[in-house]
Amino acid sequence: MGEKNFFDKVYEVAQQIPYGRVTSYGAIAKYLGAARSARMVGWAMNNSLAKDVPAHRVVNRVGLLTGKQHFDGTNLMQQLLENEGIKVVDNQIMDFQKHFWDPGKELPSYY
DNA sequence: AAATTGACTCAAC
DNA sequence: TGTTGAGCCAATT
Numbered sequence: 061m062g063e064k065n066f067f068d069k070v071y072e073v074a075q076q077i078p079y080g081r082v083t084s085y086g087a088i089a090k091y092l093g094a095a096r097s098a099r100m101v102g103w104a105m106n107n108s109l110a111k112d113v114p115a116h117r118v119v120n121r122v123g124l125l126t127g128k129q130h131f132d133g134t135n136l137m138q139q140l141l142e143n144e145g146i147k148v149v150d151n152q153i154m155d156f157q158k159h160f161w162d163p164g165k166e167l168p169s170y171y
Numbered sequence: 172a173a174a175t176t177g178a179c180t181c182a183a184c
Numbered sequence: 185t186g187t188t189g190a191g192c193c194a195a196t197t
C-alpha cells in the first residue's frame with residue numbers, strides 16, 4: 061500500500077512541470093532512474109487522463125507532440141500548449157530548448 | 172497465464 | 185549514414 065509504483069512516480073514528476081514549460085518522456089524516466097522506460101512514461105500519461113496531470117506538457121525528446129492523438133479532438137494538446145504561450149508548428153514546439161524543463165536539474169534527486 | 176504492445180530512447184551494426 | 189533491436193513496467197488480449 062505505501063508502495064509507490066512507477067506510474068505514481070511519473071505522475072508526481074509530471075505534476076511539477078511548471079506552467080508554460082515542457083519536458084520529455086525520457087527526461088522523466090531518467091530522473092526516476094529508469095532511463096530506458098520512456099515508453100512507460102507515455103503509457104502512464106495515457107492512464108493519467110482522469111488525474112490532475114498536465115499530460116500535454118510531456119512531449120518527445122525533440123519537442124514533437126507525439127501523443128496528440130490520445131487527446132480528445134485533433135488539436136487539443138496543441139491548443140493547451142498554446143494557451144500557455146508555447147508555439148507549435150506542424151506538431152513541433154518552437155524554441156523547444158527554451159521551454160524545456162529538466163526534472164533532473166530542477167528537482168531534488170530521488171533517494 | 173503467457174504473450175504482446177505502447178504517447179520512447181539510445182547504442183550498436 | 186540509416187536502420188535495427190533491446191530495454192523498461194503495466195495493461196490488454
